[in-house]
Amino acid sequence: MARISKKRKVALAKIEPNKQYALTDASKLVKEITSTTFDSSVDIDIRLGVDPKKANQMVRGVVTLPHGTGKTVRVLALVTPDKEAEAKEAGADYVGLDEFIQKIEQGWVDIDIIVTQPNVMAKLGKLGRVLGPRNLMPNPKSGTVTTEIGKTVKEVKAGKIDFKVDKEGNIHTSIGKASFAPEKLAENAVELIQTIAKLKPSAAKGTYFRGISISSTMSPGLHVDTKSIPGI
Numbered sequence: 001m002a003r004i005s006k007k008r009k010v011a012l013a014k015i016e017p018n019k020q021y022a023l024t025d026a027s028k029l030v031k032e033i034t035s036t037t038f039d040s041s042v043d044i045d046i047r048l049g050v051d052p053k054k055a056n057q058m059v060r061g062v063v064t065l066p067h068g069t070g071k072t073v074r075v076l077a078l079v080t081p082d083k084e085a086e087a088k089e090a091g092a093d094y095v096g097l098d099e100f101i102q103k104i105e106q107g108w109v110d111i112d113i114i115v116t117q118p119n120v121m122a123k124l125g126k127l128g129r130v131l132g133p134r135n136l137m138p139n140p141k142s143g144t145v146t147t148e149i150g151k152t153v154k155e156v157k158a159g160k161i162d163f164k165v166d167k168e169g170n171i172h173t174s175i176g177k178a179s180f181a182p183e184k185l186a187e188n189a190v191e192l193i194q195t196i197a198k199l200k201p202s203a204a205k206g207t208y209f210r211g212i213s214i215s216s217t218m219s220p221g222l223h224v225d226t227k228s229i230p231g232i
């Protein structure tokens with residue numbers, strides 16, 4: 001059997017087995033059981049009662065977390081010259097077009113999000129083999145293909161994220177950092193969960209939210225009582 005570290009033993013001792021915590025309590029406790037020397041990410045796992053293999057039960061969307069994720073998001077704006085000033089003013093880390101397409105073709109992917117225009121997408125088709133596996137390809141459904149370049153760059157920098165149910169029916173994403181106040185973690189989680197609730201497919205039957213848990217990097221997970229979350 002694998003040995004349990006002292007830090008994990010301490011964390012496990014603070015958790016009641018099989019208990020479902022109110023979201024506010026879980027947001028406080030996840031900070032207490034975090035023992036990393038760096039500012040850990042706090043993640044949320046949501047198990048949905050959908051069959052992602054069926055097109056009419058796919059759940060995908062975008063949400064702007066009220067307190068952001070705490071991460072520094074590196075944004076590349078692939079835009080035509082007339083949009084470059086707008087992208088730079090909005091805070092994009094890299095701005096341009098052909099020169100960055102060439103860099104990506106050569107393997108450069110030192111970025112987190114790519115924002116582009118509809119009339120540029122035809123040029124990006126050849127980048128699919130590089131961007132696709134890294135989930136970096138811009139997509140209208142995630143709001144990263146747009147004519148409102150400045151607005152989108154600002155939103156992404158402020159904490160706008162996109163999410164998508166995986167093949168097992170789960171959504172996994174970050175809702176902040178362990179340094180966040182518990183109230184901010186809870187508010188970010190509520191914003192995300194309420195957004196997912198609004199996206200419930202009409203074809204999905206039975207219980208929609210089948211399980212929610214939060215954890216920090218390397219910490220045990222805490223099961224959240226869905227009844228403690230308003231608006232779902």
